[in-house]
Amino acid sequence: MALIKPFRGIRYDPERVADMASVVCPPYDVISETEQAAYYDRSPYNVIRMELGQLRPEDDDTNNRHTRAGTYLRTWLNEGVLIQEERPALYLAATNFQTADGAWTRWGLLAAVALEPFDKGGILPHERTYSKVKAERLSLLQSCPANLSPIFSFFSDQAAMIPRLKTHVARRLPDIEFTDNDQQQHRLWVISDPDLLASTVAQFRHQPIFIADGHHRYETALAYLNEHQDKGLNEDHPARYTLMYLSSIQDPGLKILPAHRLLPQVDADVRQQFLKDIERYFDVQPLQSHDAMRDSDREAMQNLDNTAPGEGLVVALRDVPTPLLLKLKDGKKEGLYSEDLPDVLKNIDVTLLTEFVFPTLLGLTPAQLDDVHSIHYHHDTRLALEKVRTGQYDMAFIIKPTPIAAVQRIADAGRTMPRKSTYFAPKVITGLVMHGLFGRL
Secondary structure (H helix, E strand, O other): OOOEEOEOOEEEOOOOOOOHHHOOEOOHHHOOHHHHHHHHHHOOOOOHHHHOOOOOOOOOOOOOHHHHHHHHHHHHHHHOOEEEOOOOEEEEEEEEEEEOOEEEEEEEEEEEEEOOOHHHOOEEOOEOOOHHHHHHHHHHHHHOOEEOOOEEEEEOOOOOHHHHHHHHHOOOOOOEEEEOOOOOEEEEEEEOOHHHHHHHHHHHOOOOEEEEEOHHHHHHHHHHHHHHHHHOOOOOOHHHEEEEEEEEOOOOOOEEEOOEEEEOOOOHHHHHHHHHHHHHHEEEEEOOOHHHHHHHHHHHHHHHHOOOOOOEEEEEEOOOOOOEEEEEOOOOHHHOOOOOOOHHHHOOHHHHHHHHHHHHHOOOOHHHHOOOOOOEEEOOHHHHHHHHHOOOOOEEEEOOOOOHHHHHHHHHOOOOEOOOOOEEEOOOOEOOOEEEOOOOO
């Protein structure tokens, strides 16, 4: 099963960086251009300069945002802005956050995890990836050899490893503590007790790890390792490992939000034909008017909650006054998919959208589905509907969040869901601790 190891983490020196909130940022894939600029302005040492550097007009093959990221990494290490632990450690992180249903704390263990192909069964994916994103991330890793942003994963903590680690640090002040822009509190403890490290590593040998968020980063780390296999890497070389944040599936703070789809450009005639075609497959029920936006998001999700798994969604279209609830007609589901698609995939809403609605009713090609710019994503139902009402997007598809149990069943079955099928929230912040791919662990 999974092999984890303590590692000599790279962290900001608290004597050089007193305010950790000024140097962290979210993972690259949820940062807008406006947010990117704001993180640049926050501190000259913000990790955004490595995680998602700004493009410049003069960029070329030898001077670009990825080469600059590598320069920042080397310079900050040489100047002592970043420091590396003297001894290998594991890192326990706690994130306090709010959702519509209350206040939560999610716990996670940051560790170096041995890379292996998915078919070995120790590390299990649950969704497909984008080719261009992996190419971009590999270019960054080649120039800046460090795991900057941890891969968000989960596991079944039957042995109560996380509670045991929480007990170990209960009487200690955290090594890092701050509140970020979203009013989420972050705490981090460095754990270096040899006996506790050994017992934690041993427990992970008995179970698999499921990737929640970071499939592109994992596949990129595998590609990077394959590029360096012929360079005589020893068995403990850091390039054979990647940085993961490991959360317990039993943790009530492990939350999945819906991943709604937004289409920026759909021709008017395609939208009109779509409205005709859906009548053949769905019972169509108009919801309340866009003019009453205050409750349209709540109504959409309440109606979806009453649909069977994989049989309902809400669509909003430009120039159509109300969002529409689409519920598959009786007997229609069995004819939508190929015979080799397992029931575990048929019974999630995102499959209905990606495997039938997009290719069959809207004519989206495989190339468009593999293009990160063709389809945009948002987890906030109200904002997704608002973006169509105000004309920013031509269509929005509202779906229920994928249950965590379904994610595990699909991964266990060796299957993958469509891209961006889940939105685990909150994202694991970038900059708490990093994993260098050079030198020794």
